[in-house]
Amino acid sequence: MKAASPVTLPYATLIPLERHGPNSLSQQVTSGFIHLIQQGLLPAGAKLPGTRSLAGLLGLHRQTVVVAFDELVAQGWIEQLASKGARVSSSIPVIRPAALSAGTARRFAPRAGFAYEPVPPYPTTVRAPYVPLVLDAGSPDSRLAPLASLARKYRAVCLRASQRRGLGYADPNGSGALRQQLAQYLQGTRGLPAQVENVFVTRGSSMSLYLLLRLLLRPGDTVVVGERSYHGADYACAQQGARLERVRVDTHGLNLEEVEAVCRRQAVRLLYVTPHHHYPTTVMLAADRRVRLLQLAEQYDFIILEDDYDYDFHYDGAPILPLASADRHGRVLYLGSLSKVLAPAFRVGYVVAPPDIIEALGQLRRHIDHQGDAVLEQTIAELFAEGELGAHLKRARYHYQQRRDVFCTLLRQQAGSWLTFDAPAGGMAVWVRFGNEVHLNDLSARCRLLGLGIGDGRLFQAPTETRAHHLRLGFASLTPHELTHSVAVMQQALSTLYSS
Ligand SMILES: Cc1ncc(COP(=O)(O)O)c(C=O)c1O
Known part of the structure; x- marks a missing residue:
């Protein structure tokens, strides 16, 4: 009987070799053949060319191909039959070959081969191509x-x-040293009677929010938020199946009559609030409303989730203590972050809560993340203990206050005929209302052409508005010189678009 001839394939094209790549040539030949077998192009029993002719086709030393074949034999992909050469193992299951195309053969499948529930897109401003200067929504200056x-x-x-x-592996609740430092820091700066067992360290407040809402909410639960609120929290609540009830926000913060009206209509599970500088409008929750809010939580049995994302940056008068500092009934869960203190890239946030909540969070965290970055947490704990973070905060506060003043003056002087705002008492951004003639889409596009990135306001549009009129314009991340340039560009764009 005539012996089967070797399968002829364009081996040189199908096994592309990278001569200076990280993998040896024999490894590349091995994985090339595995790939051809997996694709069904070399079926079970197919005879392979001899090592000499293959070496010629691939432009390699014969020994390289011999080593590759030995590996393929060892892994069970091929078998060497004495004096008959090599064949694909007879035990390889039959695979229908895909169309033979060098271009597509090595690409990953473009889509999953199964159905799954789509994840709604996270609300965020579209990251446009690079622009030299950006007025962000309130980020720190990592410089x-x-x-x-x-x-x-x-x-x-x-x-x-x-x-x-x-x-x-370490404690999922966070580094003991950092929890200790944070407890001390929060006691000293915010009047929070926190001990180590009250502090849980996460990779940023986004993770704190996710874990807490996952722990506390069930589908159909009602969550009260401001008519405008932090989009990340809205999203996280909606992802847990909660229904959002929105209440108005005025210059003193959340309207508590509306909160109470919601509570009378239905059971409320949780209220999300940013009392120190409301997100996005920057207003502070008035002292009387703070007392009343705690009473309402008791009376109507709901949880207060206090997101204190930028407490450390307050410029006019003393900062007001957090709601959590006056909570005696374990109703307020407190979130903080070092994203605004250092830079968002260093993922360290924290929850302050009764110890049973901390323990529950630890159990939950292990589903997705055994622990945080223990080295980073220890590093930050030591910087805290040595006073380095305290000194940085002082310096940053000084610069940010100066930048706020410069920015507000520039905005008033150069753009005051197109927009209004109240200078914020703290934080990193000014909440600006543009005149009705201004279309933020157009303004954003025009600024971009001039080299300045600003948002189009969509993130801050209240559900009752037909289009966006507001922006959070961050001043903290730019120097006074950069702020001057930014406002000049904005003025140029506004006057080109809207001056008659
Ligand atoms: C109000 C508010 N909460 C939470 C976060 C999330 O911060 P982190 O970087 O700690 O996840 C942000 C981020 O900007 C924020 O503005």
């Missing part, structure tokens, strides 16, 4: 952060931990 100290300390902590076998 002011003590990055050199942080990097030095991170290195030292990492090496020390490694010597002490301290780089393994």
Whole structure:
């Protein structure tokens, strides 16, 4: 009987070789053949060309192909039959070959081959191509952060931990040292009677929000939020199946008569609030409303989720203590973050809550993340203990206050005929209302052409508005010089678009 001839394929095209890549040539030949077998192009029993002729086709030393074939034999993909050469193993199941095309053969499937529930897009401003200057919605200036100290300390902590076998799995509630430092810091700056067992460290408040809402909400639960509120919290509540009830926000914060009206109509599970500087409008919740809100929570049995994202930055008068500092009944859950203190890239946030909630969060966290970045947490704890973070906060507060003043003056002087605002008492952004003639889409596009990124206001549009009229314009991340340039660009865009 005539022996079967080897399968002829364009091997040189189907097994592209990278001569200076990270994998050896024999490894590349091995994985190339595995791929051809998996694709069904070399079926079970198919005879392979001899190592000499294959080496010629691929432009390799024969020995390289021999090593690759040995590996394929060892892995069970092919078998070497004495004096008959190599064949694809007879035990390989039959695979229908895809169309032979060098271009498509190695690409990942463009879509999952199964159905799944789509995830609604997270509300965010579209990241446009690079522009030299951006008026963000209120981010810190990472150029002011003590990055050199942080990097030095991170290195030292990492090496020390490694010597002490301290780089393994650790406490899901967060580094003990950082929880201790945060408890002390929160006691000293915010009057929060927090102990270590009240503090849970996460990778940023977004994770805190997710874990808390996952723990506390069930589909159909009612959550009260401002008519405008932090879009990340709205989204996280909606993802847990909660129904959002919106109440008006005026210059003193959430309208509590409307909160009470909602409570009378239906059971409310949770109220989300940013009392220190309401997001996005920056107004502070008035003292009398704070007292009343705590009473309402008791009376109508709901949870208060207090997101204190930028407490450390307050410029006019003393900051008002958080709601959590006056809570005696375990109703207020407090969220904080170092995103605004250092930079959003350093993912450290925290929850302050009764110990049973902290323990429950620890159990829940393990589903998605065994623990946070233990080295970073220890690093930050040491920077806290050495006073480095305190000194940075002082410096940053000084610069941000100056930048707020510069920015507000520039906005008034140069753009005052197109917009109105109240200077914020703290935080990192000014809440600006544009005149009805201004279309924020057009303004954003025009500014972009001139090299300045600003939002189009969609994130801050109240459900009752037909189009966006407001923007949060961040001043903290730009120097006075950059702010001057930004406002000049905005003025140029506004006057081109709207001056008669
Ligand atoms: C009100 C509010 N809460 C939470 C967050 C999330 O912060 P983090 O970076 O800590 O996840 C932000 C981010 O800007 C925010 O504005």
